[in-house]
Amino acid sequence: MGRRVAIVGVGQTYHKSHRPDVNSREMIREAVTAALADAELTIRDIDAIVIGNMDHFESINYVDTYSVEGSGGVMKPIMKVSTGGTTGATVAIAAYYHVASGLFDRVLAIGFEKNSESDTTGAIITCSDAIWDRFSYSGAIPSLATEATAYMEKYGATQEDAAIIGERDRNNALNNPFAHLQRPLTVADIMASPMLAYPIKLGDICPRSDGACACVLAADGVAQKIARKPAWFKAAAVRHTYTWFGDSTDYNKGLVSMQRASKDAYQQAGITKPAEEIDVAELYLPYTWAGLKWIEDIGFCGPGEGVRFVRDGNTHMGGKIPVNPSGGVISTNCIGATALLRVAEAAIQVMGKGGKRQVPDVKNALATGFGGCFWSDVVILSTERP
Amino acid sequence: MAHQVESERLVSVFAYPMPYEWSIGLYGSKFFQEIKQNRRFVGIRCDGCGKVYVPPRRVCGPCFRELTELVTLSDTGIITAFSVVNYPFIDPNTGAQRPIPYTYGYIKLDGADNIFSHIINEMDLSKIKVGMKVRAIFKDTAEMQGNIQDIKYFDIVR
Amino acid sequence: MDNAAIVGVAQTKYERRKKDQILADMVFDVTRAALDDAGLAIGDIDSVVTVSNDFFDGRTISGMAVGDAAGGEDKNISTVSGDGAFGAFYGLMRVLSGYKATIVVAHYKGSEGSVPITTNGMFDPVFHRHLGMDAISAAALQANTYMTRFGIREEDVAQVSVKNHGNAKNNPYAQLPMDITVADVMKSRKIAEPLKLLDCCPISDGAAAIIIANEETAARTRKKPVWVKGVAHCCEEYLLGDRRLADPVALKDAARRAYAMAGITDPMAEIDVAEVLEPFSYMEPLWLEGMGFCKPGEGASLIEKGITPMGGRLPVNPSGGALSANPILVAGLARLIEATLQVRGEAGARQVKNAETALAHGFNGPCGQSHCVWIVGGRK
Numbered sequence: 001m002g003r004r005v006a007i008v009g010v011g012q013t014y015h016k017s018h019r020p021d022v023n024s025r026e027m028i029r030e031a032v033t034a035a036l037a038d039a040e041l042t043i044r045d046i047d048a049i050v051i052g053n054m055d056h057f058e059s060i061n062y063v064d065t066y067s068v069e070g071s072g073g074v075m076k077p078i079m080k081v082s083t084g085g086t087t088g089a090t091v092a093i094a095a096y097y098h099v100a101s102g103l104f105d106r107v108l109a110i111g112f113e114k115n116s117e118s119d120t121t122g123a124i125i126t127c128s129d130a131i132w133d134r135f136s137y138s139g140a141i142p143s144l145a146t147e148a149t150a151y152m153e154k155y156g157a158t159q160e161d162a163a164i165i166g167e168r169d170r171n172n173a174l175n176n177p178f179a180h181l182q183r184p185l186t187v188a189d190i191m192a193s194p195m196l197a198y199p200i201k202l203g204d205i206c207p208r209s210d211g212a213c214a215c216v217l218a219a220d221g222v223a224q225k226i227a228r229k230p231a232w233f234k235a236a237a238v239r240h241t242y243t244w245f246g247d248s249t250d251y252n253k254g255l256v257s258m259q260r261a262s263k264d265a266y267q268q269a270g271i272t273k274p275a276e277e278i279d280v281a282e283l284y285l286p287y288t289w290a291g292l293k294w295i296e297d298i299g300f301c302g303p304g305e306g307v308r309f310v311r312d313g314n315t316h317m318g319g320k321i322p323v324n325p326s327g328g329v330i331s332t333n334c335i336g337a338t339a340l341l342r343v344a345e346a347a348i349q350v351m352g353k354g355g356k357r358q359v360p361d362v363k364n365a366l367a368t369g370f371g372g373c374f375w376s377d378v379v380i381l382s383t384e385r386p
Numbered sequence: 387m388a389h390q391v392e393s394e395r396l397v398s399v400f401a402y403p404m405p406y407e408w409s410i411g412l413y414g415s416k417f418f419q420e421i422k423q424n425r426r427f428v429g430i431r432c433d434g435c436g437k438v439y440v441p442p443r444r445v446c447g448p449c450f451r452e453l454t455e456l457v458t459l460s461d462t463g464i465i466t467a468f469s470v471v472n473y474p475f476i477d478p479n480t481g482a483q484r485p486i487p488y489t490y491g492y493i494k495l496d497g498a499d500n501i502f503s504h505i506i507n508e509m510d511l512s513k514i515k516v517g518m519k520v521r522a523i524f525k526d527t528a529e530m531q532g533n534i535q536d537i538k539y540f541d542i543v544r
Numbered sequence: 545m546d547n548a549a550i551v552g553v554a555q556t557k558y559e560r561r562k563k564d565q566i567l568a569d570m571v572f573d574v575t576r577a578a579l580d581d582a583g584l585a586i587g588d589i590d591s592v593v594t595v596s597n598d599f600f601d602g603r604t605i606s607g608m609a610v611g612d613a614a615g616g617e618d619k620n621i622s623t624v625s626g627d628g629a630f631g632a633f634y635g636l637m638r639v640l641s642g643y644k645a646t647i648v649v650a651h652y653k654g655s656e657g658s659v660p661i662t663t664n665g666m667f668d669p670v671f672h673r674h675l676g677m678d679a680i681s682a683a684a685l686q687a688n689t690y691m692t693r694f695g696i697r698e699e700d701v702a703q704v705s706v707k708n709h710g711n712a713k714n715n716p717y718a719q720l721p722m723d724i725t726v727a728d729v730m731k732s733r734k735i736a737e738p739l740k741l742l743d744c745c746p747i748s749d750g751a752a753a754i755i756i757a758n759e760e761t762a763a764r765t766r767k768k769p770v771w772v773k774g775v776a777h778c779c780e781e782y783l784l785g786d787r788r789l790a791d792p793v794a795l796k797d798a799a800r801r802a803y804a805m806a807g808i809t810d811p812m813a814e815i816d817v818a819e820v821l822e823p824f825s826y827m828e829p830l831w832l833e834g835m836g837f838c839k840p841g842e843g844a845s846l847i848e849k850g851i852t853p854m855g856g857r858l859p860v861n862p863s864g865g866a867l868s869a870n871p872i873l874v875a876g877l878a879r880l881i882e883a884t885l886q887v888r889g890e891a892g893a894r895q896v897k898n899a900e901t902a903l904a905h906g907f908n909g910p911c912g913q914s915h916c917v918w919i920v921g922g923r924k
Contacts (some may be wrong), residue, residue, distance in 0.1 A: 002641035020395035023670070054605070055598035055625070059400065061665030062597075064626065065909030068677065068782050075797060076916060077777045082598065084605035088621050094634060101640035102545065120473040122527030127604040130408050134442060134479060135534045136503050138471045142490040153516055168749040180445065197469040197490070198511055238620045243447065243568070243612045246501035247439075251467065260618055372605050398670040406602035406657050411566035430735030445572050450586045507906070 001159075002100030004220035004386055006230030007347040015180040015211035015332045016223055018116040018234055025070030028112050031337075032072055036092070039226050040268035041214040043072035045217070047104040050079050050095045052111055056126055057118035071110055073206030081202030083240060085126060085371020087111060088213065088340030089379060091238045095217045100233075104204035105219045106189040106226075111340035112189075112212035115333070120208050127372070133245050140286060142197040142204060143245060148289040149199060150251035155304045161311070163190040165291030166203055168316055173327025174358035180209040180332040188256040190288070204288040210386050211334030212339045221386070230385025234364070235268035235380040237261040240372055248374040257376040258297035258368070264380035266299070269386075271364070274321075275300045275314070279354055279382070281323045281351045283344040284370040285330065291315070291323065293338065298368065298378070317359070325349065325357040343379050350381045403481065410532075416456065418532040425524050427459040429498045440498040445511065461522040462543070463495035468516070470509050491522055493540060505539040519524040519543040546924050549762040550768030552582025552755035558719040558869035562749040568613035569609065570751035571651050575614050578647060578753035583766030588822045589755070590909055591643040593619040593620040594681065595631035595650035595873050599662040614649045614753075624881075626750065627821070628877025629906025629916040633775055636754045637659040645757040652871040655748035666910050678746065679823075679910065682784060684736035686911040690790040691738060694841030696829075698738050699732035702729035704825040707741050711854060712864025713746035714893035717876045717878075719748050719869040721765040729825075745823035752877045754884070757922075767875065770884045773901070773921045774806030779914035788912070795834035795907075795915040803836075806919040811836050813901075815919070816894040817859050817886045818903040821881035827912065828852075831905065832860065835917065854896070862886070876906020879920055883887040887922045 011034025019027055026147040028051075036042060049071050051064050054063045064073070064080035071078065090109035095109035121139045127146050128137040137143070151157055158185075167187050169318055173179035173373045189201030213367035216226075239257040242248040248256070262274070283298070285291045300321060301309040309315065315323040324330075326345040344363035348354050363384060369377035396528035410418070413430065417440075420428040430442035434449035438457050468491040476522055477484040507516045507523070520540040530536040554577030556562075556570055565573075571594070579586060592614050596606035603609060607623030614621070620643075624631035630649035636645035640761035689695065706726055712718035724742065732741040762769040765895065780794035780802070781787050799811075808814045820835075822828040829843025838846060846852045852860040862866075863882040866875045883902035885891040891899075901921040908914040 018396070022503070052625075056604045058669075059665065060669060061599040061662060062626070062909050063911045065666070065779060066782055067669070068779055068913075073779050074781055075778060075794065077798075079777070080625045081622060081634075082605075083607055083623050094622060097634070097637045097641045100642070101637035103637060103640065119476055119478075121473075122478040123604055125475075126478050127608065128876045129609070130479075130603065131410055132415055133503055136490050136505050138484065138490060139477060141473070142469035142471050145469035146490070146492055148515065148782050150467050165866050194472075195473045196473045200469075224419070238622060239618065240607070240611055241607055241617060244500075245609075246503050247447070250501075252462060287398070288891075308639070373608055393824055398674075400669055401659070403598075404658065405660055408564050408656050409653070412567055414566070428828050444569055445613050447617045448614050450612075450617065456596065539558065542563055 005096050005099040006232045007215050008218045008223050008227035008230050009035050009216035010344040011035030012178050013211045015209045019210040026354035028067050028070035028164040028212045030261040031214040034223045035214035046108045048077040048104050049073045050091050052081045052091040056123040068188040079251040084168040086369040086377050087336050089151040089369025089377035091344040099217050099219045105222045107217045108213045111337035112346045113334040113336040114210045115208035116210050118324045144287050145197040145200045151293050157307050158164050161307045163187040165288040166190045169328040170328040173331035177324045179327040187313045204287050204330045206333035209332050209334040211337050213344050227343045229351045231347035232385050234382045235265035237264035240375040242373040244311045261376045262298045269380045278360040278364050278366045282345040322359050344366040346381050406480050414444040421536050422530045429457045431455040439447050439497040440502050459490050459497040463493040466494050466517050469490040507539040547759040550769045550884045551757045551762050551765040552578040554578040555717045555752040556750045557717050558748045558750040567609045567651050571610040571649050572613040574751045574753035578755050582755050585594035586615045589645050589647050591646040592616045592637045593635045593648045594623045595628050599665045609685040626908045628905035642762045647755050650874040650877045651751040652873045653749045655749050679737050682910040683824045684739045686709040686789040690859035693790040696844045700825050701826045702726045704828045705729050708861050708865045708867040712868035715863045743825040745866045748871040749871050750874050752874045768888050770887045770920045771924050774802040774919040776801035777916035796919045798915045799835040802917040814897040815903050818883045820905040825871050859896045866877040880904040
């Protein structure tokens, strides 16, 4: 599929609940500067930019043209890709195609969000169909809650089982200086937190963060001159299936978009035993139950086996397939950047730049995006040039 | 990161309504007409996969096929999932807070194969369960406006 | 660049209001029509790019409304938020990366939202939003700058409107085919000095789709493939006050790179027809200057010199352009579709004879901050 592409540099802001000292384009610039420094490049070396966020958070129309002084896009080609919560991943994937096509050698992928500038719930509500869904929809939490109750019904999973995911990711965040939430959270803390929409409690869900992330992608032949250990793309798959929420909620089938996207990705990467062949995973888990349920859909374990797989320690640091060494979405959620952070953190693991959160001997890393109407994206990065 | 300039952190507030007037379309309009005229639901069947969709729409996504066969349904269904929403938020439809708590429900209407979302008139967790039968409670016909709120909510059939 | 061709195209009729149709209806219509045009089935398409904008649709994640209707089921699908010309570019890059055929579908309903409010959203929230700036008032500033700089009269620029509305009579998709004169334009209601009603595009509803395929797939489609010879985009500074509005530097850069890719050294001589995005009449001459068809300030004389009307050396906007129909986002894709029809020889009454090489253009942002230029041709 076209030229081989690798991520050769990554940058992000120190994510916080509120960044009153910067506007969006200034915040973007922080991430871009960090990414260029990581790749030891200057903005002059960048041939094209892809940027994305969710419009109604900052209420800025055409953020690509708005932020051009912050992204470094002045007198460069810049394009906006916007697909809800999956944006960061689809931005990375669009940047991948920019390079794979042969038209650009070094491309910058940028995701950002200043959630503090928005009414997050109100903005998310407007993603639902205005005629059919918006009247009853109140944001991601209740619709995820319905998925959680169905899973609990079917397999007997408990709230405590889910809370383990929150405890794991929040603990991991302590190793990540960029993560927004830097205090550990125990299962007991989560169980005691306020109930937002049964069974989802405050401790089960992601925060709202202000933050930006940027990745530098480069072509085969160029990447090797930039990074000592480029993170090669082995797979990029997107499945954004449904239009109305009611179409996506046959919970007996599981997260269909994740099943399909991961199947496509494994095929591209030549992976047949994901839990064996993937060394680390940065999964877009906006709430704790996802950490039990979606690892089944992604093929790390079989249907109904999520609780056992997690309780056996497989997804904790030091386990078979550590999940979210960065702390994941439950520790940081600047929506337009969040899925790109998964790709960036996967790249960091492959490039060996993870510091305290580095998983040893990483060859293959998997990153996912989630959002929209139960949509999924999967990216696989590797030390091995395909 | 060190900033070169020190100053106050000012903010600029922008709070203006953004009005829209969306077409419901022929298929959706049929749904509301059926409610007004006959106080019941109508779906549409795909002659490719056989699925009956509510509300009716023009295209079956998985089959990429145009749908034409309307199917009359009743006013009842089964709860497939629900959540009691307990946190306050501003409703972007009205600009005001939506009254809470309320129960967000996914209902499989009898005769349909996909899920319909609406409100279920039961907030007590001990009194609502997945699998319970529900019935739509409509507005008085004279008050109907041809939109989703012509269905006030779904009551549990006990 | 590997060979890639446009193999299927479709447009809806552009109208003030398509009350019966929702966005998915329009998208389904053009998706199917583009497939028919190409002689392909939905199973032949392995990649989908939708083009939409959250503000215009009144819906965050606006792509959600149309994925099914665009044939996105179990496919790699993404959404470009910006003009269709950019969306088509993403579709092209996917094909060059290995996909067999990408469908790119854009939609817009100006009738459903408030154009002043949604375009006001483009402006800086701190410095310009509260001034009530929108697409029209910004364009008026640019028109004023441009026309003052070069001593261009309103009558000169009015000729563009006369030409394009007249050309639209030959375009069955156009919303506003009209027989008007310069005097009619001059008499029309002042909207924002110096822009009068007939200097401005209408509000439109519509959708369009294009299928881009690799060489192997193109060989088995129904119509003569229209090959992509060159394409580039570029963006200049953001704040209007940071830009020289009468000097479209981003467009110059995009055009230069597109020409280089296509091996074009003399645009006026080597390009047979051009479809440029001109929602305001002054934009046509300004963009033609930026694309190197004439010297700065001379764009407004091209009509009088007989160069850009039908029958001239370089007919511009035989379709009637955005002045005749401007579903935002769709309009740039429509320019590419019109260019394709020209090269195919399928443009009917608006056909430019022996159109071998065509230029298409779209832009994003106020006063054309970011431009995308395409060169397409009949030969590989």
